[in-house]
Amino acid sequence: MIYSRIIGTGRYLPEQVLTNADLERMVDTTDEWIRSRSGIERRHIAVEGEGTTDLCEKAARAALDAAGIAPEELDLIVVGTTTPDQVFPNTGVLLQARLGIHGCPAFSLEAACTGFIYALAVADKFIQSGSARTALVVGAETISRMVDWTDRATAVLFGDGAGAVVLRADSAPGVVSTHLHADGQYKDLLYFPTGVGTGMRPVGGDNAIQMKGNEVFKVAVNTLGRIVDETLAANGLEKKDIDWLIPHQANIRIIQATARKLELPMERVVLTVQETGNTSAASVPMALDVAVRDGRINSGDLLLLEAFGGGFTWGSALVRW
Ligand code: UT7
Numbered sequence: 001m002i003y004s005r006i007i008g009t010g011r012y013l014p015e016q017v018l019t020n021a022d023l024e025r026m027v028d029t030t031d032e033w034i035r036s037r038s039g040i041e042r043r044h045i046a047v048e049g050e051g052t053t054d055l056c057e058k059a060a061r062a063a064l065d066a067a068g069i070a071p072e073e074l075d076l077i078v079v080g081t082t083t084p085d086q087v088f089p090n091t092g093v094l095l096q097a098r099l100g101i102h103g104c105p106a107f108s109l110e111a112a113c114t115g116f117i118y119a120l121a122v123a124d125k126f127i128q129s130g131s132a133r134t135a136l137v138v139g140a141e142t143i144s145r146m147v148d149w150t151d152r153a154t155a156v157l158f159g160d161g162a163g164a165v166v167l168r169a170d171s172a173p174g175v176v177s178t179h180l181h182a183d184g185q186y187k188d189l190l191y192f193p194t195g196v197g198t199g200m201r202p203v204g205g206d207n208a209i210q211m212k213g214n215e216v217f218k219v220a221v222n223t224l225g226r227i228v229d230e231t232l233a234a235n236g237l238e239k240k241d242i243d244w245l246i247p248h249q250a251n252i253r254i255i256q257a258t259a260r261k262l263e264l265p266m267e268r269v270v271l272t273v274q275e276t277g278n279t280s281a282a283s284v285p286m287a288l289d290v291a292v293r294d295g296r297i298n299s300g301d302l303l304l305l306e307a308f309g310g311g312f313t314w315g316s317a318l319v320r321w
Helices: 020-024 031-038 052-067 091-099 112-128 213-234 252-262 280-293
Strands: 003-012 017-019 042-044 076-080 106-109 134-141 161-170 175-182 244-247 302-309 313-320
Touching: 003 052, 003 112, 003 175, 003 280, 017 020, 020 031, 031 252, 052 091, 052 134, 052 161, 052 280, 076 091, 076 112, 091 106, 091 134, 106 112, 112 134, 112 161, 112 175, 112 280, 112 302, 112 313, 134 280, 161 280, 175 213, 213 252, 213 302, 213 313, 244 252, 244 280, 252 302, 280 302
Parallel strands: 076 106, 076 134, 244 302
Antiparallel strands: 003 161, 017 042, 134 161, 175 313, 302 313
């Protein structure tokens, strides 16, 4: 049996920081409201001319360095992003060109905030089937470009960034299992309204991220609770077997609810939402990289990665470190 194992992680946050105090000057909000409702204190925003591919490249190179892998050794690139720089070539191909390599399959997929978990699951299946041996998996967003910066309901929540992992074929897991879901009946609760097919328009007003935050919140808490159960049951595990929760960083209250469901103390949850806001597909790999690099995660630890986003889409990955 072939498994995939994460052998390197990396992340990149744009240098420009937007604090809650900055937002108080832009919209009718307060630092207190943002912190207490979401846990967010600041977020990083790509500057003009800085695109999703730029963020991907920096996170990818950090992951390749950590893995001790040359780009030429990659035989698959999968990027989860909802904010590609171009409709085509896809972001995976643009990243491949930046890395100076040729020929391996490279593609991006859209699953909103679940983009990295979807990308990881796809790459894992390529490796399990023997179709790839060394894969680069990235979650990256310049989601700030989809926000109406005069709409306080969404402007305070989002930020940009990228996270990456290198996966390699191994005789032991690694990625123990992945679980993906989607339900389009919820498409009107969280969406960006236009694309090429419906005519591109400048972002702002009704052509920006639209979210019924409170309804999304309730479905997210219930759904993530269920995927915790599904992941444990699929592997015959109990809650106490999980060492670390690496959740999508949308709202600290959603994360706390998932931790309660797992009966996991918050010390065992990797939290970055205060620093990054909601970076959509980038949030899980960035949080993983933070915890790997600060030494919290040790060999043999069992990690539960999960995410929930527009669609709705949701998913999890159980990873033995
Ligand atoms: O990543 C993909 C999935 N996304 C999520 O998981 C996000 C899920 N939702 C959330 O995180 C939360 O619902 C929010 C953080 C977006 C909002 O928190 P909430 O506790 O659900 O607040 P709410 O939407 O019920 O709004 C409460 C009040 C409203 O005023 P009234 O009607 O009670 O007078 C809003 O108008 O807060 C008001 N409000 C604000 N006030 C100050 C909304 N945005 C702001 C703001 N500053 N930025």
